[in-house]
Amino acid sequence: MAYRVLVVDDEAVIRARLKGYFEKEGYEVxxxxxxxxxxxxxNRQHIDLVMLDINLPGxxxxxxxxxxxSKxxxxIILVTGRDETIDKIVGLEMGADDYVTKPFELRELLVRVKNLLWRMSLVKKAVADSAEQDDPNDNIIAFNDYVLELNSRQLSHNGEQIKLTKAEFELLTAFSLHPQQVLSRERLMMQTSHRNQDVNxxxxDVIIRRLRNKLSAELFVTVHGEGYLFAAKVKD
Known part of the structure; x- marks a missing residue:
């Protein structure tokens, strides 16, 4: 079956341009x-990917x-006419997987769509493979009074749920799988879905600051000139 893409933009010309191009590439738009x-x-059908313009009415x-x-x-690929770094960071924190800035090349957007769908397929396969494991504890990472469940992407502290964005979950997972190790920003970037050259x-730094606010700040130690260290003792 063809991937189903939803284009959300208040400009009819842009919607028509994207619809025509991606339908020629075999997508349902x-x-x-x-x-x-x-x-x-x-809500009425399965959607694989949303191209979402930032500047919408309402x-x-x-x-x-x-x-x-959250649902x-x-x-999610954000499409914006603005090029400020803060907009990109906020977009990623809101849960977007990638973004493009108008005016964009259709071939570049196609590559980003293909790469995102490929990464999503790998995640689904990894989750499915993990669910087939005999030991359910393989899905759980425990440190201090926190429990991180990989399959459900949930974090709890003494039984109370803590909401994480996708980027926060991915970074916390990377840290908890490499405790007591210094991880460079470049290595942390490779552990997330936001691996494109425009993200600095x-x-x-912003995502880690948010993790410090949601968890114990002392868990994330800044190692100047090198990166960050996860100070928790992770239980096997």
Whole structure:
């Protein structure tokens, strides 16, 4: 079956351009001009990936991305006319997987879509393989009074759930799998889904600051000039 892509943009010309191009590449493409139409399409059928413009009438694309991520693991690519670094960082923190800046090349966007769908397929396979393991504890990482469940992507502290964005979950998983080790920003970047050349070191710094706010700050030690160290003692 062809992947189903939902294009959310208030400009009809852009929607038509993306629809025509991606349908020629073998994708099924749906359209929405605002958040209401997006939710209508999203709730009535399976969507593999959403191309979401930030500047929408009504509810903006960043807020829609955050709500989408809270309800689904659908692929999200933000499309924006702005090029400020802070917008990109906020978009990734809201749960987007990638972004492109207008004006964009259709071939570049196609590559980003293919790469994201490929990474998503690898994650699904890894989760399925993990679920088939005999020992359910292989899915659980425990440190201090925290429990991180890999399959469900949930974190709890003394039984109380802590909500994590996708980027926060991926970084915490990378840290917990390499405790007491210094991890460079470049290595941490490779552990996440946001592996494109436009994202700089500050992205990692911002995500770690958010993890410090949600967990114990002393768990994440800054090693100047090298990276970060996860100070927790992880239980086998």
């Amino acid at each position: 749906l359209e929405a001009q605002d958040g209401d139409q997006m939710w209508y399409e999203f 509810v903006d694309g960043l807020s829609l991305a955050r709500e989408l991520r 689904s693991h659908v692929g 070191d500050r992205t990692i």
